Amino acid sequence: MDGWLPGFEPDATSEESDVLPLEELRALIVPDGHGVLPSQGILGLMKGGHIQATPSIDERQIQPASLDLRLGNEAHRLQASFLPGSGSRVASTLADLSMTTLDLSSPTLLEKGCVYLVKLMEELRLPDELSAKANPKSTTGRLDIFTRLITDYGGAFEHVQPGYSGPLYAEIMPRTFSVVVREGLSLSQIRFIRGDPRQTEAQLKKLDREERLVYLDAASPGKAEVRDGGVEISVSLDLGRDVEACAYRGKRNTPLVDLEGRYEPAQFWDMIRDCPQDRLILDPGDFYVLASREKVRVPCGYAAEMVPFDPSVGEFRIHYAGFFDPGFGYGDGSITGTRAVLEVRAHETPFMIEDGQVVGRLIYSRMLDVPQKIYGTSIGSSYQQQELALSKQFRRSPAHPSPGQGRP
Secondary structure (H helix, E strand, C coil): CCCCCCCCCCCCCCCCCCCCCCCHHHHHHHCCCCCCCCCHHHHHHHHCCHHHHHHHCHHEEEEEEEEEEEEEEEEECCCCCCCCCCCCCHHHHHHHHHEEECCCCCCCEECCCCEEEEEEEEEEECCEEEEEEECCCHHHHHEEEEEEEEEECCCCCCCEEECCCEEEEEEEEECCCCCCEECCCCCEEEEECCCCCCCCCHHHHHHHHHHHCEEEEEEEECCCEEECEEEEEEEEEECCCCCHHHHHHHCCCCEEEEEECCCCHHCEEEEEECCCHHEEEEEECCEEEEEEEEEEECCEEEEEEEEECCCCCCCCCCCCCEEECCCCCCCCCCCCCEEEEEEEEEEECCCEECCCCEEEEEEEEECCCCCCCCHHHCCCCCCCCCCCCCCCCEECCCCCCEEECCCC
16 A cells, blocks of 8 residues: 555555554653653554555654644635544535535645635544644644644544544634735644643752753753743743844734745834833734743753743733754754744734743653754754744844754
8 A cells, every 4th residue: 555654664565554562662762661752663563554646655754752744635615624523424514514625636725814724635543542632833833724634533622532543634724914825735744642641840950950841042951940731831021132123013014924934024014123121012913023032942852832821811822833852952962952933923912921931841752762863053953052043944144044054
């Protein structure tokens, strides 16, 4: 069958529905225990028939702790978002909500404010001991493209139950810019998880003492503030470092954004160069890109995820794209942190944020093994050692090259 990396094809005598027994799968992945599967574990899942795709998966989709998911060839414009629930498949509900279909085999416009559903190229046949979780990719979040994973019988977005067998779908809603997409484009990524690998507060404090999870600048390690199971992350509104702006705000009426294009940011973004008294009022409905005050590090044996600091503070949403790979801000151990870029959208009322205000928590999870791939330029990572940066579609000044520019 199709859908295999070279060297990972099933045996020619096996049936298409065959998957490896669980004992053999464990040997392909890593030793028993709770943790996030590393890149070589994802290859093991593919070899065992637990991840399948047509056309074949490109090895560049495999990240240190996740797999990039690709759009299929057809999008449905929906009347409304939905979850199928425990008694239904996505396709059966889709028949009631689809208003029209779009062919993604050529560049296709997705209009802002509209909800779309796309079946992804990848399918899963997970063993009972593995679950999965999805998140938008960094570029997707920075473009304010609201993207969520849906599965058959699913009762929650972004979550895949242990032992799930079936297709994957992406719900897509551009919110600030109308965008051009095409078949094969990756907007989201998925992690595979055994058990509950999240680190306790005691484990996080120990890890911070050993590895320095937070730096204030390149030469000044800070102490990680650990609370509610994560490392606190605050917003920076101070222009005291080498940055062009303290924030960017998306313009409301702009040209479309082709996700494979390159653009001058002034057409799409208002650059906020000054935040009086280190404060910024978020206007309802506007989308902002800001940076964290802390330069954070994710050691190679861990993966991290940004979550809201306090879900009861409903005035704004922080950080659509929450995954941080092993090696982010860390590399081989010589990098002294990278700022987290924060995607922020205010809700119904104007809301003031201040420099140093805690807006999120970084939850660290142990990897099942150190990945053979580590986040960084060697695998094409776009945002290592970033300051405040827009997505890679937008050019920056020569003094502040765009992610991906200026590389050998």
